[in-house]
Amino acid sequence: MSADPLHTLDHAGPIVTLQSHVLQQQSLIPGATGTLSWILSSLSISAKIIANKVRCARLQDVLGEAGADNVQGEKQQKLDVISNAVLLRLLGGRDGVAIVASEENEEPVIIRKDPSGEGRYCVLFDPLDGSSNLDVCGGVGTIFSILRHDPHAADAQGSLLQPGSAQVAAGYVLYGSSTVFVLTVGHGVDMFVLDPAVGAFMLVERGLRTPAASRSYSVNEGNRRTFPEGYQKYLDWAQDSGYSSRYVGSMVADVHRILLKGGVFMYPPTKKAPAGKLRLMYEANPMAMLIEQAGGKALVAPGRRVLDVQPTDIHERTPVILGSSDEVDHVAAHLG
Ligand code: AHG
Numbered sequence: 558m559s560a561d562p563l564h565t566l567d568h569a570g571p572i573v574t575l576q577s578h579v580l581q582q583q584s585l586i587p588g589a590t591g592t593l594s595w596i597l598s599s600l601s602i603s604a605k606i607i608a609n610k611v612r613c614a615r616l617q618d619v620l621g622e623a624g625a626d627n628v629q630g631e632k633q634q635k636l637d638v639i640s641n642a643v644l645l646r647l648l649g650g651r652d653g654v655a656i657v658a659s660e661e662n663e664e665p666v667i668i669r670k671d672p673s674g675e676g677r678y679c680v681l682f683d684p685l686d687g688s689s690n691l692d693v694c695g696g697v698g699t700i701f702s703i704l705r706h707d708p709h710a711a712d713a714q715g716s717l718l719q720p721g722s723a724q725v726a727a728g729y730v731l732y733g734s735s736t737v738f739v740l741t742v743g744h745g746v747d748m749f750v751l752d753p754a755v756g757a758f759m760l761v762e763r764g765l766r767t768p769a770a771s772r773s774y775s776v777n778e779g780n781r782r783t784f785p786e787g788y789q790k791y792l793d794w795a796q797d798s799g800y801s802s803r804y805v806g807s808m809v810a811d812v813h814r815i816l817l818k819g820g821v822f823m824y825p826p827t828k829k830a831p832a833g834k835l836r837l838m839y840e841a842n843p844m845a846m847l848i849e850q851a852g853g854k855a856l857v858a859p860g861r862r863v864l865d866v867q868p869t870d871i872h873e874r875t876p877v878i879l880g881s882s883d884e885v886d887h888v889a890a891h892l893g
Pocket residue numbers: 631660683685686687688689777806807808809834
């Protein structure tokens with residue numbers, strides 16, 4: 558057998574990069590102008606810059622707190638601030654971006670205002686998810702959601718406050734043992750891995766499907782006693798049924814495992830966070846779109862899809878139950 562990686566790839570079919578994949582998908586959409594492709598390209602460059610920062614964090618002394626709280630009242634890490642700036646600078650340079658909203662900015666950032674801005678987009682993101690894991694070299698990520706901009710909306714909120722079902726694209730980047738870019742533009746879920754030697758994201762899986770069942774749950778069980786009763790009953794049932802528990806505490810890392818291996822991820826209401834902790838528009842919605850596109854389910858409560866929630870605030874929080882369809886059904890059955 559040859560040790561030459563190119564030889565191996567030769568036999569595995571064409572080499573497809575994220576960039577060429579996006580252009581291919583664009584050609585399938587009648588009337589597509591390429592605007593979305595340019596935005597995705599800026600997200601891919603941002604991901605490479607942030608991946609490099611994350612990998613060198615201790616060497617470049619950018620670990621630790623930035624000394625301020627964000628709009629959620631949570632401690633900002635230096636890398637939260639740096640990643641946010643990278644995304645704002647990259648997206649700000651793309652003509653197709655009208656408004657950007659970030660976990661780290663209280664107000665949306667208006668990039669382009671002219672009312673003739675038909676065909677532009679809003680990009681919402683969590684620049685660095687799971688950032689409390691940085692100091693211990695744990696997996697962190699970037700989550701993004703892309704919506705069509707309404708140039709006739711009265712203000713930025715008016716354009717941004719759309720339900721998740723209106724997303725035109727969503728995805729995340731996991732800065733883990735490798736850097737992984739997972740994307741949907743509404744035609745299934747595709748996965749890319751950064752080849753650091755080449756500097757490009759390479760397609761490794763097209764049309765990813767999450768297993769329909771897997772006896773595994775992912776939840777912060779430290780909060781168990783303050784979960785609504787149905788969640789506690791579900792956990793009793795799952796433990797009696799021999800389920801495994803897996804929880805990183807970084808949504809991107811936890812959801813990535815569920816996308817590939819199956820199981821259910823939950824962040825229920827707690828005493829500390831009665832409406833749930835996770836943010837609807839840039840955490841729950843993009844993950845819900847990906848999971849549904851991969852054949853799974855994503856609910857805020859039994860019978861209520863994450864993607865159907867009409868947001869009233871860009872930073873609003875929501876309970877989340879998502880993952881393998883059978884496993885989400887088991888949770889919902891216990892919630893009654
Ligand atoms: P962020 O770092 O962007 O604030 O997000 C952290 C989130 C999410 O990644 C994770 O699922 C959750 O917080 C973990 O919360 P607990 O530590 O309460 O389990």
